[in-house]
Amino acid sequence: MEISITKTTAPKALPEDETKLGFGKIFTDHMFVMEWDRGAGWHDAKIVPFRNLSIHPSSTVLHYGSEIFEGLKAYRTADGSIQLFRPEENFKRMNRSAERMGLPQFDGEAALKALCELVKLDAKWVPHGSGTSLYIRPFMIGDDEHLGVHSVSHARFYIILSPSGAYYASGLAPVKIMIESHDVRAVRGGTGEAKCGGNYAASVRAGERAEEKGFAQVLWLDGVEQRYIEEVGAMNIMFKIAGKIVTPALTGSILPGITRKSILELLRAEGTEVEERRISVEELAEALEKGTLEEAWGCGTAAVVSPVGLLAYNGKEYVVGGGKIGATTQMLYDRITGIQTGVLEDKMGWVKKVL
């Protein structure tokens, strides 16, 4: 795949204060674009100055939610180089999402090459501060210019970059979580496994209600029986119950997180037993009552690991692990971020150097 590069003639000023970056609010000078047509396949791969899109008002994405995305980060190491964490996994997952959502397959290796080119070109935008990173957002939209409902004949693929601040401005902190017993995020056979915008649209209402009550996120139950633990907000969830680490098995409605996968692989490589299975809300409530729920944490690219300090269910509030960060939670956070930022040796071969 040939990528044509058009550099900006009006580079933007770099953010002055890295502590005020926040998340996803400012964007770099360039973006990657390619187009797809049924028949011709992917073509016109290019890096161009960051700009608004022009879209036909009847475009499929605007009416039928034909959209998938990914999220990963570029990290600045102590010696100033730039590296990615398991980026090939993101493009593999994106192709699985595309398959589910009636969008075209693409060459993951070519996309990764394009991503590296883009990050190199905008390398000065990768922030330096502890916990900061360059957030990378690949996404694909279906873009037929008519209102008929079909799998699309035109699609566009983009990668945009956003320098982002530390997720934990003042250190790793436990959050309060509410178990959601009304709305569901996904059902088996639905789109829960795909990283698509529609899943997010359907989940904001519950998240907002939880926030109004003082909770950071909701813990989703399965969409069939509303009984089994699935995810927390837009993160996977793990528990330490009576000394054993357990996480919901990927049953079809759970997003297969790369952070989740990495934690499981890391623990298993060291001989720690980890269970992937269904966990009912009754089992969790019992463990909370008996005090055997030692730790709970969410995991995902944004937060890496997010300790849960309190769980609310059926009008009751349970403190988890004394409301403090558990030893396993802290260890996993340190290990994963250590590998990502080059502080720890990458024995698993997960890191890809960009520059």
Ligand SMILES: *Cc1c(COP(=O)(O)O)cnc(C)c1O
């Ligand atoms: C992206 C995402 C995750 C976490 O996946 P990572 O690859 O670890 O970032 C978990 N749940 C949902 C719903 C997601 O969209």
